[in-house]
Amino acid sequence: MPNYQNQSESLANRFIKYAQIDTQSDPRSTTSPSTAKQKNLAKVLVEELQEMGIHDAELDEFGYVYACIPATTNKQVPVICFCSHMDTSPDCSGLDVKPIIHRKYQGQDLVLPDDPTVVLKMMEHPDLKNQIGNDIITASGTTLLGADNKAGVAEIMEAAAFLVAHSEIEHGEIKILFTPDEEIGRGVDNVNLEKLGAQYAYTVDGETCGSIEDETFSADGAMLTIYGVSAHPGFAKGKMQSAMKIAAEIISALPKDQLSPESTAHKEGFIHPVDIAGNVEETMVEFILRDFDDAKLAEHGATLESTVKAVMRNYPEASYKLCISAQYRNMKKVLEAHPQVMEYGILAIERAGLTPKRQSIRGGTDGSRLSLMGLPCPNIFAGEHAFHGKQEWVSVQDMEKSVQTIINIAMIWAEKA
Known part of the structure; x- marks a missing residue:
């Protein structure tokens, strides 16, 4: 042969x-x-x-x-x-x-x-x-x-x-x-x-x-849209609620010593922001969620949503939309x-x-x-x-x-x- x-x-x-x-x-x-x-x-x-x-x-x-x-x-x-x-x-x-x-x-x-x-x-x-x-x-x-x-x-x-x-x-x-x-x-x-x-x-x-x-991995994607309140920056005190800054605060509030690509290996999953775009009035952040276990993947989605809600409570005039969708299993x-x-x-x-x-x-x-x-x-x-x-x-x-x-x-x- x-x-x-x-x-x-x-x-x-x-x-x-x-x-x-x-x-x-x-x-x-x-x-x-x-x-x-x-x-x-x-x-x-x-x-x-x-x-x-x-x-x-x-x-x-x-x-x-x-x-x-x-x-x-x-x-x-x-x-x-x-x-x-x-x-x-x-x-x-x-x-x-x-x-x-x-x-x-x-x-x-x-x-x-x-x-x-x-x-x-x-x-x-x-x-x-x-x-x-x-x-x-x-x-x-x-x-x-x-x-x-x-x-x-x-x-x-x-x-x-x-x-x-x-x-x-x-x-x-x-x-x-x-x-x-x-x-x-x-x-x-x-x-x-x-x-x-x-x-x-x-x-x-x-x-x-x-x-x-x-x-x-099992994989989900998440798209977060923050709707802020825009105002002239010279007269914004007490009025402006910047969607960009809110988005940055949400990303910063996510776990850093776990649930991130930088701090995980082997069978550990993560939540990872991969793209951000927008302005004061509207900002979008794209995330990927990964885990080998489907139940844990759902937990990561819940963690992301609870983090978003906790930050958004500090900005009552702003609002958000979070859409999580399946990518592969x-x-x-x-x-x-x-x-x-x-x-x-x-x-x-x-x-x-x-x-x-x-x-x-x-x-x-x-x-x-x-x-x-x-x-x-x-x-x-x-x-x-x-x-x-x-x-x-x-x-x-x-x-x-x-x-x-x-x-x-x-x-x-x-x-x-």
């Missing part, structure tokens, strides 16, 4: 090509995809898939890429899907990304040339300890890299090319799905599950090599009902020569919502690190292990059928 090898650095070259295409999503946009430029990468992927021989690859109006690798066995194998998102985070520029390969890393500080103040240090990035002798890819210091999630996209593409080239490998029908707008929580808003036609799926969007994740219970999805993923990681690391995600993936939509979908590692910032990096060798894991998953589902 042939083994995957990164011939002529095809994997690294794929990733670098994709990373240089700006696909940043926009949370303020109302279109789907939120930015038209995401389709620039989608078109490249469709063209490459068709050139491989996957002739049904297509890009739909919403920016989703669908493709199918036909089965190479007569066995009745469940249809599985591999999924990654094409967009990059709005938190850091994705324009004019200049990927750099740092060959045979030896533990040194990596100073990024376009901004020498951006330095990757092993003491700040513990996973670098496992990369001695490997090839590390970073950006140049002024942008993010886009390994989240173009590493996953490149790995799925590389695995697809290998499977198409080696039809002697037995596997069932394999679906490929590339999504827009995952970074802004809309990654599967317009996905067509009937067209996809898969029974199980794996997102390829995880961090540490060998990791597999079956649990995410923990996929744990869905995956527990389909244990083979995790079992085969763990076995695939082992066959790649790795020690599986079963983990929880302090965040969400497209798999969270896909699981709740009826498509059980854990998350496997892509090798991305320090995402959403200028210090983002990925190891070529970790990416190779992800490709091997994807191929192994396809083979194992056929073996077990």
Whole structure:
């Protein structure tokens, strides 16, 4: 049976090509995809898939890429899907990304040339300890890299090319799905599950090599609107009640030593203000609420509301509106009902020569919502690190292990059928 090898650095070259295409999503946009430029990468992927021989690859109006690798066995194998998102985070520029390969890393500080103040240090990035002798890819210091999630996209593409080239490998029908707008929580808003036609799926969007994740945060969003009382600042004594200052007071009154991203880890949830805009008369504050436990998530919403009410009592002429809405839910219970999805993923990681690391995600993936939509979908590692910032990096060798894991998953589902 042939083994995957990164011939002529095809994997690294794929990733670098994709990373240089700006696909940043926009949370303020109302279109789907939120930015038209995401389709620039989608078109490249469709063209490459068709050139491989996957002739049904297509890009739909919403920016989703669908493709199918036909089965190479007569066995009745469940249809599985591999999924990654094409967009990059709005938190850091994705324009004019200049990927750099740092060959045979030896533990040194990596100073990024376009901004020498951006330095990757092993003491700040513990996973670098496992990369001695490997090839590390970073950006140049002024942008993010886009390994989240173009590493996953490149790995799925590389695995697809290998499977198409080696039809002697037995596997069932394999679906490929590339999504827009995952970074802004809309990654599967317009996905067509009937067209996809898969029974199980794996997102390829995880961090540490060998990791597999079956649990995410449950997530709510909250929008707080403060309606203040405006007056001419020269004659405002006893009259003005500034919506901006009230909003600032509410944010300041929230817990700081708990229930905030800065002070929580592991299974601890939080309340986090992510955007504020307005003026004296009207100010809006956007929050995200997160926890692994749905009951605790509801408690965080109650904490936010009680904090708002307590502050607003000091401003009787002002008023407010607080709207809390569900965003996604923990996929744990869905995956527990389909244990083979995790079992085969763990076995695939082992066959790649790795020690599986079963983990929880302090965040969400497209798999969270896909699981709740009826498509059980854990998350496997892509090798991305320090995402959403200028210090983002990925190891070529970790990416190779992800490709091997994807191929192994396809083979194992056929073996077990």
